[in-house]
Amino acid sequence: MTSAVPGPVPDLWRGAMRLALAEAAAAVPAGDVPVGAVVLSPSGEVLARGHNEREAAGDPTAHAEVLALRRAAAATGEWRLTGCTLVVTLEPCVMCAGALVQSRVERVVYGADDEKAGATGSLWDLVRDRRLNHRPEVVRGVLAEECAEQLTAFFRAR
Numbered sequence: 001m002t003s004a005v006p007g008p009v010p011d012l013w014r015g016a017m018r019l020a021l022a023e024a025a026a027a028v029p030a031g032d033v034p035v036g037a038v039v040l041s042p043s044g045e046v047l048a049r050g051h052n053e054r055e056a057a058g059d060p061t062a063h064a065e066v067l068a069l070r071r072a073a074a075a076t077g078e079w080r081l082t083g084c085t086l087v088v089t090l091e092p093c094v095m096c097a098g099a100l101v102q103s104r105v106e107r108v109v110y111g112a113d114d115e116k117a118g119a120t121g122s123l124w125d126l127v128r129d130r131r132l133n134h135r136p137e138v139v140r141g142v143l144a145e146e147c148a149e150q151l152t153a154f155f156r157a158r
Contacts, residue, residue, distance in 0.1 A: 012040070012044050013085075013087060013109050013139070013142050014142065014143060016038045016040055016046070016085075016087040016109070017038075017087055017089070017109070017111055017142045017143045017146075017147070018143070019036075019038045019046065019049065019087075020036040020037055020038045020049075020064075020087050020088060020089050020111075021036060021089055021111075021143070021146060021147065021150060022036065023036030023037065023038065023049045023050065023051045023064070024036030024051055024052075024064070024089050024147075024150055025051075025150070026051045027051040027052040027053070027056075027064075028154060030053070030055050030056035031055045031056075032051070032052040032053060032054055032055045032056060033052050033054075033151070033154060034051070034052070034089070034150050034151060034154050035051065035052045035063065035064040035065075035088065035089050035090045035151075036049070036050070036051045036052075036064050036088070036089050037049065037050045037051070037064040037065045037067070037068035037086060037087065037088040037089070038068060038086070038087045038088075039068050039069065039071070039072035039081065039084055039085070039086050039087075039105075040084060040085040040086075040087065041076075041083070041084060042082075042083030042084060042106075047071075047072040047075050047076065047084065048068045048069075048070075048071030048072035048074075048075055049068055049071070050064045050065070050066070050067030050068030050069075050070075050071060051064050051067070052064050053067060061095065063093065063095065063096050064088060064089075065086060065088055065092050065096035065099060065100070066095070066096060066099050068086065068088075069081065069086065069099055069100075069103050069105075072084065072103075073103070079103065080103070080104045081103045081104055081105045082104050082105075082106065083106050084103075084105045084106060085105065085106060085107040085108070085109060086100060086105050086107070086108045086109070087108075087109045087110070087142070088108065088109070088110045088111070089110070089111045089112065089147040089150065089151075090110065090111065090112050090114050090147065090151065091110045091112065091113050091114040091118035091119070091120055091121070091122055091140065092108065092110065092114075092118070092119055092120050093114070093117045093118070093119055094117070094119040094124060094126060096119070097119035097120055097124075097126040097127050098126065100120075100127060100136055101126070101127055101132055101134050101135070101136070104134050105136050106136060106137065107136055107137040107138070107139065108120060108127070108136050108137070108138050108139070109139045109140075109142050110138075110139075110140055110141075110142070110147075111141070111142055111143050111144050111146065111147025111148070112144050112147040112148040112151060113140065113141075113144070120138045120140070121138055121140060
């Protein structure tokens with residue numbers, strides 16, 4: 001199920017997206033694309049954060065979502081992040097969408113669409129494949145303009 005932001009954005013998602021935007025900014029000094037992610041517990045508590053670290057770590061899997069999911073699993077002691085929400089500034093790619101399914105998050109909330117590599121509805125729709133045993137809810141467009149502008153500014157400056 002994909003939905004654009006229904007009516008007013010829940011304050012929880014807006015606040016978490018602002019944290020994700022701040023996390024994304026931390027990627028820039030190392031030359032990483034500014035993508036940030038936050039994992040919220042079922043009660044809305046921040047469990048973990050992550051930003052792209054591919055350049056900094058020399059690791060092709062060091063996407064913001066993967067790092068945030070790993071840290072949330074470490075914080076909870078459980079790889080199943082049942083009931084959790086991942087909030088991320090850019091629509092997840094195929095790898096990250098797969099990680100969302102595998103981690104059993106309840107929901108992914110993202111800001112900017114990724115027309116080149118998005119895998120939660122814009123280019124591909126991996127998370128809603130009927131053959132999967134877990135399909136997280138997808139909410140798109142939370143603070144979309146701010147998220148897109150952060151990326152645009154990064155690429156403009158290169």
